[in-house]
Amino acid sequence: MRISVSSDMDEGVARQLVAELRRRGHTVISHGALQPDEKDDWAFCSEAAARDVVEGRADQAVVCCWTGTGASIAANKLPGVRAALCTDGYTAGGARRWNDANVLALSLRLTSTALLSEILDAWFDGAPSQEPDDQENIAHLGRIGLG
Ligand SMILES: O=P(O)(O)OC[C@H]1O[C@@H](O)[C@H](O)[C@@H]1O
Numbered sequence: 635m636r637i638s639v640s641s642d643m644d645e646g647v648a649r650q651l652v653a654e655l656r657r658r659g660h661t662v663i664s665h666g667a668l669q670p671d672e673k674d675d676w677a678f679c680s681e682a683a684a685r686d687v688v689e690g691r692a693d694q695a696v697v698c699c700w701t702g703t704g705a706s707i708a709a710n711k712l713p714g715v716r717a718a719l720c721t722d723g724y725t726a727g728g729a730r731r732w733n734d735a736n737v738l739a740l741s742l743r744l745t746s747t748a749l750l751s752e753i754l755d756a757w758f759d760g761a762p763s764q765e766p767d768d769q770e771n772i773a774h775l776g777r778i779g780l781g
Pocket residue numbers: 642675676699700701702703704705
């Protein structure tokens with residue numbers, strides 16, 4: 635898949651994330667502190683990565699900041715983005731299954747190398763639920779304006 639990645643700082647697992655995505659065969663587009671000469675404040679680089687998804691340049695995005703909160707909030711401002719801040723594999727799998735999340739938000743403070751691997755395993759193994767009640771919830775997101 636084409637994965638757009640942003641981070642507001644070149645710390646923690648930010649670069650490991652890019653390397654790990656490439657190792658798994660994904661094409662990575664980098665933003666923020668991972669991209670020379672690009673604005674690295676969290677609202678701006680998270681928007682850039684999420685916009686890649688909305689505008690079709692990427693299939694999914696991973697947005698990172700120190701807590702993960704700013705990155706997730708910024709990404710979720712774009713219509714069609716369902717960004718989920720995930721701190722473990724179970725949450726990441728659930729975000730794909732129940733929320734049809736298309737943007738993974740990560741905390742650089744909390745995400746260890748081991749957790750990163752577990753989160754990515756669960757995220758990419760996960761697929762949106764076909765259960766009617768789950769699909770109804772996702773459809774309702776579109777009706778309340780966030781998609
Ligand atoms: O005040 P700055 O350094 O811009 O942002 C601090 C942190 O605020 C949070 O949303 C993010 O975790 C970001 O890394």
